[in-house]
Amino acid sequence: MTVLTVENLGVSSGDTHLVDHVSFEIGQGERVGLIGESGSGKTLTAAAVMGLLSDELTASGSVLFGNKEILGARERDLARLRGRDMAMVFQEPMTALNPTMQVGKQVAEVMLIHRTQRDRRSARAAAVELLELVRLPEPRRAAKAYPHQLSGGQRQRVMLAMALANNPSLLICDEPTTALDVTVQKQILELIVAGTRGSALLFITHDLAVVASVCDRVLVMYEGRIVEGGLVQDVFTAPRHRYTQQLLTFSELGTA
Known part of the structure; x- marks a missing residue:
């Protein structure tokens, strides 16, 4: 197809x-x-x-x-x-991530906007699972971090998690x-x-x-x-x- x-x-x-x-x-x-x-x-x-x-x-x-x-x-x-x-992963994630929002909330927001998760609680749980899927160390802790607190490779993993969130x-x-x-x-x-x-x-x-x-x-x-x-x-x-x-x-x- x-x-x-x-x-x-x-x-x-x-x-x-x-x-x-x-x-x-x-x-x-x-x-x-x-x-x-x-x-x-x-x-x-x-x-x-x-x-x-x-x-x-x-x-x-x-x-x-x-x-x-x-x-x-x-x-x-x-x-x-x-x-x-359709989703996109950019070269520089700092231009695509919100610097004032925890990364877990940003991943969850993608699912909430498109209603692929029923509520905020389930979206945040799914966000942690996605951060684990992209092999972000300590995903529960990382979900509470802000973009500037992560390395370049970790921010790129967050961007990938956001891009893959809704399949x-x-x-x-x-x-x-x-x-x-x-x-x-x-x-x-x-x-x-x-x-x-x-x-x-x-x-x-x-x-x-x-x-x-x-x-x-x-x-x-x-x-x-x-x-x-x-x-x-x-x-x-x-x-x-x-x-x-x-x-x-x-x-x-x-x-x-």
């Missing part, structure tokens, strides 16, 4: 095309990597899928989540989808491990894979090794366009586009 269908997506700022003619699909249980250098349009593509583009940007084409059109949808309708049916059909991860050390990065990636079995995953990164360990398919983005795509093994062993070849040459996966 197809979860996400993007057709001829364009994102512009005035006369400048930032994303141009981007098309791809993600099926249920499929993990797709979107790779490319900074400024290639990866994050803008994710923002368009989530309906989070800023007002000064113009989107064209189509983004279908199931049978729901995201582009041009009312914010009220999008708010019902975000956090329940979304689509999870988007935008460079979620970039600021983490290698050991913590490996743990977070394992949690993402375990937490998205049966869901569709769009994983955005510039790290080819991460894509190789997490994803089934890969899309290569360059200057706002998808220039190559296919099974990870096929693209990484026999890249056709010059840009993909350059990425592989300068990565640990490269054979050149």
Whole structure:
């Protein structure tokens, strides 16, 4: 079953095309990597899928989540989808977490807003279970902590718990491990894979090794366009586009 269908997506700022003619699909249980250098349009593509583009940007084409059109949808309708049916893990959790609210309450709030838990007490109990699921040390104690009292890796675990709280059909991860050390990065990636079995995953990164360990398919983005795509093994062993070849040459996966 197809979860996400993007057709001829364009994102512009005035006369400048930032994303141009981007098309791809993600099926249920499929993990797709979107790779490319900074400024290639990866994050803008994710923002368009989530309906989070800023007002000064113009989107064209189509983004279908199931049978729901995201582009041009009312914010009220999008708010019902975000956090329940589609969720996103950002690169820097401090920009997404409320610094004045205990993290357990923030995880619980996601479930209360979308009414996936019957009351505040059950939501808070479920929040502790989620924090334990993402292997946060001492989850009951951690639930009472504020974001600034946690490490970067622990905050990212909280963000992942929030994203997985309502079992979304689509999870988007935008460079979620970039600021983490290698050991913590490996743990977070394992949690993402375990937490998205049966869901569709769009994983955005510039790290080819991460894509190789997490994803089934890969899309290569360059200057706002998808220039190559296919099974990870096929693209990484026999890249056709010059840009993909350059990425592989300068990565640990490269054979050149």
